Amino acid sequence: MYKLVVIDDEFIVVEGIKAMIARMKLGFEVAGFAYDGIKALEVVRETKPDIVITDIRIPGLDGLSLIEEAKEFLPNTAFIVISGYTEFEYARRALTLGVKGYIDKPITMEKITGILASIEKEFEGQKQAIKEEQEKQTLKQALNKHMDQLIHGIIKESADIVKEEAENVLGDLQNQNNNMDEYKNECYKFLCVSLGVFLEQKKQYERETLISYKDIEELASFEEINRYVRDIILRITERLEVSKSGSGHRIINQLLDYIKQHYNKDIGLNELADMVNMNPAYLSVLFKDEVGMSYIKYLTKQRLDHAKELLLDGHKVMEVSELVGYNDYHYFCNIFKKNFGQKPNEFKGCIRKK
Template sequence: MYRLVVIDDEYIVVEGIKAMIARKKLNYEVVGCAYDGIHGLEVVQKEKPDLVITDIRIPGLDGLSLIEEARESCTDTVFVVISGYTEFEYARRALRLGVKGYIDKPISIEKLTDVLDMVEKECFQAREENSQLERKRIGQEKIKNLFDQSVRAMTKGSGNVGDFQKYANAAVETILEVYPDVEDFNREVVKYLCVLCDILSESMKQVQRDSLFSYQEMERKTTVEEIQEYARKVIVDLSRYMEADKTGSSHAVILEVLAYLEEHYQEDIGLNELAEKVGMSTAYLSVLFKNEVGTSYVKYLTNMRITQAKKLLKEGHKVNEVSEMVGYSNYRYFSDIFKKHVGLTPNEYKHNY
């Protein structure tokens, strides 16, 4: 609904316009009215309506002077004038002020409807289309920036997995804002993910793009939620390969182990359980893990837990809660391990950071 203010010194004209709009169920809502120019200017400046219909000859401040004053603070408001007069000087001033329409008295439903339809098509719809185009342009620029940031996070030095996930997920959400239609969203997400997968495949020759992304899988996605879920999966997979590459691991079994630890680090995970999961002996997995990752399984898991604990403490969680959340049921043991790695007790860390 477009917001409308009506100004005329004849009460019957103001009420008549209200009644006509209601009767025809036009896409306008009368949010204010006035019977003189001074009060009318106050109403317009307060309401900042989409449209003002004002008589030219009203007491206090004539209609054209009112428009001239109102334009300073209501730059987006459209003005239409009413008059029983056709003096050339009034018409010239109205054109100079950018008045969009003219209704001569007596006002009829047909005259009012014609003017309001014209204003809606020529002013409001055009304005909305321009606004949508501008929003789309801004959104596309944001997508480009997020894409550039996610690529930098993938390729800068050994890569930054946290930044990559942040920028990549933000890019997918922004794509949805700019392309809300499911087919358009799917198409743009496919383009985005394919480039990311190509970049990873180029830097890690042993990884094929087909193992990261499937066109057939995306074709089966028929809802926004399904597309988002698949995009998140691809981004997580890319992150795991980045993490593995950063640690020097290219072994498929170690990739599987690292992915499992990422999701289950807070559980009581033993090397025996992991060895059984990947079908290896415990002794062989222990050696393979250290050779591929560069540290022992226990140290790797401990570092992962301590890193997460620091994050949770910064977020304000209680120390005993954090202990449980990162996989330590014994609070004192957690505190000892934390201090050994960080140099501060969990409480000291929480209050200092």
Template sequence: MYKILLIDDEEIIIEGLKKLVPWEEIECEVVGVAEDGEEGLELAHELKPDIIISDIQMPKLSGLEMIKRIKEKSKDTKFIILTGYREFEYAREAVTLGVTQFLLKPTNLEDIKNAILEAINILDDERTKVKDIENLRKKLYKFNALSDVEEDENDNEDDKVRFLTGQAIKYIKENFSSKLDLQTVADHLYISSWYLCKILKKEVGNSFIELLNEVRIQEAKNLLTTTNYKVYEITEMVGYSDTPYFSKTFKKHVGITPNQYRNKKWDNKQKG
């Protein structure tokens, strides 16, 4: 169940949302309600909701200021604004804060339900992406161990597979910046590309391309934070020939674009 926090200084709005939205049908549960921004901030930190539906103009702390403070500690929470204020500046700031939907009162039930479903879809996509990347990185730790494996005199098939996988990983890590493909690595190991695919799948559980991309992205992250090379230069340095494809791949693995990653790391250094 997705946890929902409702924040509005109008009791009739809170009660209407609690009673009219088919929460169970969309696998959601209202875990708390607040009547002002300060109370909303406290409950958000305590309950860690997946989605917050909030007004803008509220006592003590505005909805937008509250969102800013929540996002400082919780990057995953999604926000839906439900307000009677039509000022463009509010909408623009909401967009800047990454608010999922900006709904104007009075709003029909279907629009509210669709806004919640959109927020859920975004959450699911982000969490799936993070899980996939975490799984791949766990396997990379295994690669590091495998790449250090020395050839065993034992003629056991499992030992051979582990050794060949380790050598393949080692070769990828040493040559990722060149135009590297499956056949090149297979030729280096004097085995068929089919057999290389098979042993990588058995030992690592991922394809050659997935492994190569992860090694390249790790080096790109290093270059983005330790050098002043432009993104298109780093693209070539880590083995990609197409900058848009590199940026897309980087975002898939890291969750943000190369420039956003560089700026974020730079901001953290400045704060530090």
């Protein structure tokens, strides 16, 4: 119920308005009344009403002066003026005070109902706006809390915390953003913050290996966006797990030993990933971080270095091609020249001249 105060110097007017409001089926109750401006100010200060209905011409303190003073401590109260006067000065001053409406005498049920219904609708809109803003602030606080915890998880290298808080952040963002474009932008900012903290801790990793705004722009549904975000978070948490356990260096050394012994076989990255129970995409990044070059470049270097040794030992070019794992002779010649600036036969020829 909204509280209402009625102020008029005529007893019959005050009682009439009170009776009309009592008969209405709107959410208002009369919390107080007064017959002069001085008493009215006391009543308004004590009851703190949502609405004040006051005559302009009342003794002690006129209605507009009352409104002006009451506004100082009740800025959100709605004021309605009653007047049989139509002078411009009253209307102009009332407008500057933010008066919600006028009721001219004689006062009728229709006039009271119309203006109070209008104000009630406005109040309900304000309440809804306040509720939405409170919900927005609550969601914002939850998002900030989860982001803080996620950042803490990255710094402490706790993959479990990062995974859990990432899901919480996604939930918060979806609650805040029904528009897909906005959701994409917020998810990108979320990933940038997470990645920025991660890269600050692990400076050896490269940003472009993890995130692309263009990729996010091309996603067509919330599900796809969430999948993309989870994939990036997974890559971060995998690195955190390897970093915290100190197993990254050990795993790569294990694979380097294997490559050294089997460089001439058809070894794929997927096969290596299966050997160490690791995601192929993550292994590719980890390998580059630890070794300084991609797996393909490293395997190629191993093969070609061995090829040079075999050529120095006098083996034929075609034989060397097969021994180092290249069944396509022409491809071997081309890649050899690309790396050393001359074809295998030319390399052999230089050896003979020496």
